[in-house]
Amino acid sequence: MHLSLRHISKRFGATLANDDVSLDIPPGRVLALLGENGAGKSTLMKILYGMIRPDTGDVVIDGRPVRLPSPRAAMDLGIGMVFQRFSLIPALTVRENLALANPRTPWIVGSGARRVPGLLDRLRDIAPDVDPDARVSTLPVGQIQQVELAKVLNLETRLLILDEPSAVLSDAEAERLWSLVREIAARGIGVVLITHKLADVRACADDVAVMRRGKLVGRAEAADTDAPALLRMLVGDDTVATVSAEPVRRNALPRIWIRDVSADGPSGTIRDIDLRIAPGEVLGIAGVAGNGQDTLADACAGVTALRQGEVTVDGETLFAPRLEPRNHGRVAYLPEQPIRNAVGPDLSLAVNLSLRCLRSLPWMVDRKQMAKTAADLMERFDVRPPEPGRRAETLSGGNLQKLVAARELSGSPALVVACYPTMGLDVTASAAMYARLFAMAREGCAVLWISEDLDDLLRYAHRIAVLFRGRIAGVCDAGPASRTRIGAWMTGAEAFA
Template identity: 50%
Template sequence: MHIELRGISKHFGEVAANADVNLEIKAGEVLALLGENGAGKSTLMKILYGFYQGDSGEIVIDGTTVEIDTPRTAMALGIGMVFQQFNLIPALSVAENLMLAYPKSPWWQSRHRPVWSTVLENLTKLARDIDPSKLVRHLAIGEQQLVELAKVLNLNAQLVILDEPTAVLTPQESERLWALVRQLADSGRSVVLITHKFEDVEACADRVAIMRAGRLVEVADARGKTIDEMVTLMMGQHQVAANPSVKSPQKDIQKLWIKSISAKDRRAAIVDIELQLAPGEILGIAGVAGNGQRLLADAVAGLAVLDNGEVILDGEVVSRLGRQPVNPNRNSKIGYIPEQPLENGVASDLDLTTNLSLHRLVGMPFFPKKQTEQAQAQKLIDEFNVRPSDPTKLAQDLSGGNLQKLVSARELSGMPSLVVACYPSMGLDILSTRAIYEQMFKHAERGACILWISEDLDDLLQYAHRIAVLSHGKITGILPAASADRQTIGLLMTGARKTA
């Protein structure tokens, strides 16, 4: 399949998401679509997928101009897309979600073993450890990503569009995905990777298309561009932030004590977690997706009921056995960036001003002046580069990366004693990632402690003071980041090795 996008433009109000974009997607190639958050990458691909309609321009497939008015039309033409925000039904099993999206699958075939085997084939290649009978709501975010990809592969799409496909995958899962992407291209299919990760480009891309401020600024061979050149094209005249610095924590002082906590929910369980953090300490939590990271974060933030133990911050109990979860907005001492901001970090049908004001609004005897709140919201929006930058916009109008920045702006804008950050850089470009890290580390410098859950081992090794590895809900090892290595952490992540 050979696709040409000609003169594509798309406006949202006065914002030009795409401006006269001309892009060619060749058969049998992997095209990496790069750009900072808000550059227009996802919008362009959503137009190709029929999710949006362009204001002007045309789409040409194999020499014929086509009108793609819905995703159904796109799928009929052989175009499939995996979004950052997943389209799975949480109350159904993995297999049932795959069956619903499987072509030519009447209800009477749904229990036939040959059909099940075919439906599950791509999932088995991607993630052999995912139980097809497990409910989607019990899956970790990385596992849901793989199920979504399996859905698209089942459609036998000739063009597969992947929006930030490795953002929440482990190194092993990413390598498996890269191999599969190359297999798809080698078989004649086309793949578009919307990504911020240069590892994706180096691992499997043939060409790169770089967007900035809604425009396509360059298309080049992937091997012909250095990382520095691509960053410059992505950011334009922006000064790319230097790597933030991390100071040593204050030793022999206990600020946060996670005291032998155990908890469980429908997704996972954590067992006898014992951790102590000093003022200014950054403790990274590494682990394969679905091993209790989300539950650990909720427990520490006071959102989960504990079956055992307690969490003590600055000598005060945040959570203990039998205590009902508390609203994090009532505890200004904790800044919490959740794993899925759209699901549990924002009120999607409220505007950006209200979402950024949630901490201040709780407990107020009167509603603050609208102009004052908007001015404070605008300051945070500009500081964290949230796009669109209009504080009256609804949160649901933001892309995944901008939602991440919105929640981070709110949770890092106060003076928390503890920051619990779950995948804070997920879906963010280099500039935004370094800006978020800089804000996190500033809190550490003034004495707050940081519990940082991430699957980016390179960042944990570079910035954390210590790394605790979580496997099957248990801590299998705690290592000084300065002397740790990926191989040792990988063994601890699988549970194949434990440290004292």
């Protein structure tokens, strides 16, 4: 199937999301569609998937223009899409979710959809660790993504669109994904990879097309381009902010002591975690998703009650078992999936920004003052669009991340717990996020930074601890030399030896 987009334009209010874009998608090749947040790549692909109708322009398949009034129509034409925001049903099991979306599912599926033949083949290929009878709500974000992929691959897709597929995968998972994508393309299926990561292009793409501010600004074979050239096309100039953490002053006293902590969370347990973080230190937590990262973060932020141990700030106990878990503004928390974990989706940005100081507001709330404070914060943290009255759920993933950062990092916390803080952010915004985190560290804050991007961890963190099956498998100083050791800890190869 040879697909072309011809002269596509789409306007949302004042912004021209797609400006006369023409793009060829040949079969059997992987095309990386590269662009920053808001460059218009998602809009373009949603047009192709029938979710948005273009103002002008055509979608042409094998020389014939087609109408795409709905995703259903796109699916019937063999176009499949994996979304950045997941579309699985949390209350159902993996198997049930796959059966729901599978056209070959018979009318009677048996208890828990266990009788559908071939349902799990694709899932086994890409994610052999996923328990097919686990409820999706209990899976970590990395595994949810894999199920989502398997769901679309189960459809007889001739063109596969992947929206930021690597954003949440660990290195090993991404490797597996890339080899699978290559395999799919080799079978003559066209693949479009929406991404803002240059590494994805190197890892997987045959061709690369770059979008900036709604326009297609360049197209090339991936082998013919290098990173600096792509980056220039991406951001439009050569200045990309670089950040680095300062060397830490290792005092005798830790700022934060996570002391012998065990806790149970909905997506995993942690046992006997003992970590000390010096003032100004950035401690990275590496590990494959689902090894207790969420629970560790929740426990350190006072969201989940501890089962054992304590978390102390400057020697003072902040959280402990049987102590009402209450955050006294000493811990700033950037949880993963902010829409689910950190904001009220249908509340205004102003209310969401004042969440942390809600209890210290006057009894009669001054909404004007609140909106003014919010507008200031949003300008400082570049949250777009800067409209305090807008509902949080209307923001893009990257801007939600910035919104939560604006709320959490604007106080004076002793500890910052950041989970995948740059997820969904483009190059520039990621650099800004790192710069803010390290600025907090420079002011004496301890930073606990959970990430699956080992490159970034090695580059920016002072030390790295590896979580494996809810325990710390090892801690070492960050540096290129540590990579193999960390890799071994992450996979359990050296488990507690």
